[in-house]
Amino acid sequence: MIMECAVGGSLEIFIEPIVKRKKLYIFGAGHIGAALAKYASELNFKTTIIDERHEIVSKLDLEDVSIIEKKHKRSYKDLHFDSNTFIAVVTHNHRYDREIVAFCSEKPNAYLGMIGSKRKIEVAKKTFLTGNIMTKKQMKAIDWPMGIKITVKTPEEIAIAILAKMIDVRSKLGVHA
Template identity: 30%
Template sequence: MIPELAQAIERAEPVVLATVIRTFRSVPRRPGSKMLIFADGRTIGTIGGGEMEHRVAVEAANVLSTNEPIVVKYELVDPADGHAGVCGGEAEIYLEPYMPKPTILVIGAGHVGRAVCGLASWLNFRTVVWDDRPDAADGVEDADAKLSGSLSDALSRHEVTAETSVVMVTRNVALDLEILPVLFATPAKYIGLMGSTRRWETTREGLVKLGIGDDQIARVQAPIGIEIKAETPEEIAVSIIAEVIGSRNGA
């Protein structure tokens, strides 16, 4: 079971580990029995099958939504009284969530992009960097994944989910107008774009000409970062990551 759990964590796939921690009288499985429950309902292993296991799977979905472990207790005596079985005993099961690291996708591997990757990595984010210049992407030491080439192709291999925060620290408007429509097709939680207010207005006008709707354009936070009068790449990275964290926490 542990190897399968490790593989799920490596794939950044949310999963709940259910472990029988205490039993009384007759039960289908003894303490230490384990089962993995995935967000799509798949399971690996068993804690006894039947109605009890079904109820645990339902509880696991709640655990994934709250990211908080819980202990559930089931009586297995009389289904007519709402019990989860007829074995004659009781079981307590510990449900422990294993959530993937939050991901930051950094678009642009220049000075600021590298600083963002370094700080994000230190804060235990999973960092993915993309740049249209292969040498620039390869030079980022703190990235978990380094991508180049077509952004669409890159994102087909490294999926952007609703939990992904996108940091765009690109070099010009033309590149922004190529990249943003690709990102709008994803469920990214946060899309921030570095640049002056004037640059953003130019980019926005370009998006309108491309037929991008206001609802999509409104997803972009620009200029990116909280205002701390940052100047150096490292200071700008602090400003950006602070905003990303705030977005994730509902600030």
């Protein structure tokens, strides 16, 4: 932008918006979680992967990814959630997945998704409804099974399908880093 000065001459100003990166919490550091973390950080998400299994977490070699190794019940209590937070639930335990989804559904977020087979998703929904844990309206806000609907086989392909959905959601939020 060029501005004319009252005393003569002009001033050229360059404006570069600085936009906060969207946070992505990945619960589960298995093959899918690790692939998701790798690609997400490359796509400019501020990525944190959370898992309690030392034998899995200790083998992760991910650039620009924060790693939290904590027991399941304590893993999400200290996290900060806001309307720009993306959440992917891909743990090794169905019960953990349900507990994390229930907890996160009460927090502000831009995206909450859980991986799972048709059967796993049906069981989770039934558990939430019969236990009065969530309403149907709350459940509609969850992407499950998460990701765009394409035929995928490998952990990397699954991660890309999930990220495609997240990128779509992020783009609809407006300008992003």
